[in-house]
Amino acid sequence: MNMKASEQDSYTRGWWTSILSDIHFWVPVAVLMGGLLLLQFIR
Numbered sequence: 473m474n475m476k477a478s479e480q481d482s483y484t485r486g487w488w489t490s491i492l493s494d495i496h497f498w499v500p501v502a503v504l505m506g507g508l509l510l511l512q513f514i515r
Contacts, residue, residue: 491497
């Protein structure tokens, strides 16, 4: 039972690590935030 739980934790941790370290995730997020800030500035 413990082995299965640790495998799941390891898989989840690896998934989060790959998302948080992926440039293809952060570039659109940065562009979106920049666009929202620009809209606030224009308005």
